[in-house]
Amino acid sequence: MEMTQTRQLPVAQQTAWEALNDTALLKQCIPGCESIEPDGDNAYLVALTAAVGPVKARFKGRMALQDIQAPDSYTIQFDGQGGVAGFGKGTAAVTLAPEGDATVLTYTVNAQVGGKIAQIGSRLVDAAARKMADTFFDRFTAAVSGSGEQGDEPGTDDNVAKDGAAAGEGSAPDEQNGETKRKRSWTAWISKS
Template sequence: MAMTMNGAVTLPADRATVWEKLNDPEILKRSIPGCQELERTGENGFTATAKVAVGPVKATFKGNVTLSDIDPPNGYTISGEGQGGVAGFAKGGAKVRLEDAEGGGTVLNYDVEAQVGGKIAQLGGRLINGVAKKYADEFFANFAKALEPEGAAPAA
């Protein structure tokens, strides 16, 4: 089953900082919901392990992630695939583009295309798209937190 998702989020940091954090495995690991492991395997590659839940199906996915079309500090394409055992598989990619936001900060634009198969695909598109949106929102909330300066006072 194929799905697409796109959007934009404004982040509270300059483009160079956002770019640096988008390429930091530790920041990405903390930002990706359910991510248990993210290790660099080469200059533009990673292995990843993440626990996900889609409705009643819970699985641990293990797979590979590759960065391509790298254009610092403007964006890249991230692609990957993972196996979740009996739950199925997921593969896809996202084009990520950074641009300066009016009034400061950085706008991160993303276009995602993914395919899922196995038990997860049997759950239906509406549920899968809803869960994907939830995970994306959670990623960006976590990533925005990672961009805050160390020791910054929380917003009131």
């Protein structure tokens, strides 16, 4: 699988670089992320829960930053295991370029998947990867710009299951307009998918 995308971030390049290296912020923005723990210089152990089509699993893996050219670029090498669901491994080249007061982030991911995930077909795998990337960047952009509108917490993203049948949802009043908003946890969405 190969995926390339460009996103504009409404912050200066140095701010974007610092945010991309803030593990607490990344944990908050990565869909289904449970933990990101240091594992040596520029390396991290990651645990997350994800669903690709009918295959749902908890993945554990390692990600290492290489070819670091602060604040312009780095390469992420990743390798994750999801038990019987399969595995994923590959690289992601990330570059940042200033554009006025904003920053243009471009990434190219080259990945391989195996196991049950590979059996469901490349179209579903690609669609799930793009959806995860879009959710991550929506959350990341909101977090770095300070807007807080794009689902900073798990479960507030509009892409979460819309039929209201997800387990673990609750109601919370929306203080801005007096309506009741439903909040769903990512684990409830993932287990329902």
